[in-house]
Amino acid sequence: MAFADKQISCRDCGTVFVFTAGEQEFYANKGLMNEPTRCPSCRTARRSSQSSLEQADGYVRYGNFASFGGKTPRQMHPASCAECGQMTEVPFVPRGERPVYCSTCYSKLKPPREEVARQ
Template sequence: MSFEDKPLKCRECGNDFVFTAGEQEFYQQKGLMNQPGRCPSCRASRRNASAGMGGRGERAPREMHTVICAECGAETQVPFLPKNDR
């Protein structure tokens, strides 16, 4: 299949950018079905903004609860609200 450069508009900044034939070939090789919605600059900014967050955004710190181990008596912390059977 032959590809041709395709003009697109970035949905984030509104600037025009070109989805090159080489990029289209790469997308096809990787099995990517959708064309990019953001220009290369906005894609890079988005990647950098979510770096180190696993791509899920910021998360509140986990609430930990102090408990005493029923077997050894050691104090420890667990990420759930303890019940008598846990």
């Protein structure tokens, strides 16, 4: 069976790429009947995005979790500070039952530790 270079347009980006005779032979030798449907760069992109998805299913997922002093990561929820309106992250689900403060306002609003300790 003779192979001839074949032009295929990528199903992802539409780029026309060449499925060479050599590649076709390689595919045939591996028993692969399906022609590639994506250009080499989309194939590479898919492969790397799949591997990063696998990593995301692992233990650490940056962005949703923040770790406190190397302890168990806790899920953080975005919330806006009731005092200054800045976006911040809190380790509980903000339901509006209690005001959420950013770390700056929180340390400003909470009573100074020294006064409590002095009693």
